[in-house]
Amino acid sequence: MMGRVLREIHILWGRNMRKLVRIPMLLFFSLFQPLLFLILFSQVFSSMAKLPGFGYDNYLQFLVPTIVGLTALNSAFQSGMGMVNDMDAGLLDKFLIAPIRRSSILLGKIVADATRMSLQALLIIALSFIMGARFKTGVPGVLAMILIAVLFGIAWAGISNVVALRTRNAELTMLIGILITFPVLFLSTGFMPSSLLPSWLETVAEFNPITYLVAALRALVNEGWDWTAIWQCLAVTLGLALVTLTAATRAFRRVIG
């Protein structure tokens, strides 16, 4: 039974990996914006590090974790667009009438999304290393960062798949993705330490799941293994995933029902 499910997931994952290799654009599509932010913001805001109370050696060290998180969020919305394309191309129907489990279709997709997000996060981390960023927790810390960002990304991908399954429109899925990701990102501590945020924003950021993602990643880059931040982030991720993946599964059932 387990072997059968793993086999099905492996087949569907393999299909997505083949596409990724064949069409490198699928790997870089959701990377452009994080790359741009990494390069521009680290320069434009570099003098922010001189502000009293900023607390980091330079802005790059502060920014890199945010960009790693942003990469996962962006990639999450690519997940929904892929779902729309599979529906439009009649491929979802092909999978649905094959004698495989419905859950394998979703799990195969999640595993493929996770792989893509890992590769993208790794690319961002490598580039920031070249730019001069240093990672306090070393290679294990980098792996932990990728894992944390990917888990959060999977939870976030639930939102994009709900939009995709409800609208069946790739453009709309991307637009809604941008409209959700941007405000939520800027309303977090992603670009500014909470001590420098206006007080109302500080309160908002406290209820923003992305703040917890960024805090855990930022600790791994700059401070060390801050288990409190890590467990808080994982708890928030779990809560988010319960909501978004349940909604996505329900939307999926509606489409196939």
Next chain:
Amino acid sequence: MAILEAQDLVKIYPGGVKAVDRVSFTVEEGEIFGFLGPNGAGKTTTIRMGVTLLAPTSGRIAVDGIDVTQRPEEVRRRIGYAAQAVGVDDDLTARENLILQGRLYGLSTRQAAEKAAELLEVIDLADAANRRAGTFSGGMRKRLDLAQALVHHPRLLFLDEPTTGLDPQNRRALWSYLRELNESGVTIFLTTQYLEEADVLCGRLAIIDHGQLRVEGAPAALKAGLGGDMVTVTVSSEAADGALERTHAVLAAVPGCQDVTTHDSAVTVVLQDGASQLAGLVRALDAAQVPVARLELAEPTLDDVFLRHTGERLRVEEVKPPSRMLPGRRRRRS
């Protein structure tokens, strides 16, 4: 033996649209059975219920005696399905698409590769096997999609408008391939909006319109069932109002004329013994001074059968494929 059986099949979509309305039919093993009807008649909805993609609102549809809603997985192993919109991954090669399908149906990688190679020969795509499907022409994509539906030796093949969007040459090539496939033992259930396709390909067919099955039978029997030859009288476009109604009345009174129907600017009748009674019909039109633009005598076609049972001519509309977006994906579609 019946391989596909529908009984009082009904599908009402959320919102209340009754797409399929108490449809019953039986497809015997070894047949090519066709659903002929215009867009929106309920053809695709019926197929999607047959292939386990859509649950009927009521009624029953069974493949090989197995209820589609009760044991869908057993049904899935017995059927192949090629939808109207081709279900091909543009980013993969033809061979990769076929291997993927084979593996989803439980073949090992090696078995799937062997099967793919065999099918690529059959559908004449061996030379293009390692090209990305996104670069294929409409005809090639249709053939690849058909091959995908065959990787697991299905006993029953569902084809939703298999030749819509193909040029006449590709259409004919596909017909001959479908016939070969049928001769090799695969039962085919297809939908079409093309009269000629239904006529040439189907051993039996059913006419479906507005969700209802109007008539069912072999094409020749359906045509013979009209009971004579068809005479179509087209009234001059400059004729005064009421000319069409007058023509209708005149023809209805001619002995031997049956089933007088009016549509657009023409009146069609079935003339029991065509040639010999034509003189009387012409005399009657002349006596009533009907402004005739054209008069035709022909053997009945499926179009006449369609008209007789639905009250309308079959209108063919091409459907545009859905728009798509993602990097590397803005490619030509059939």
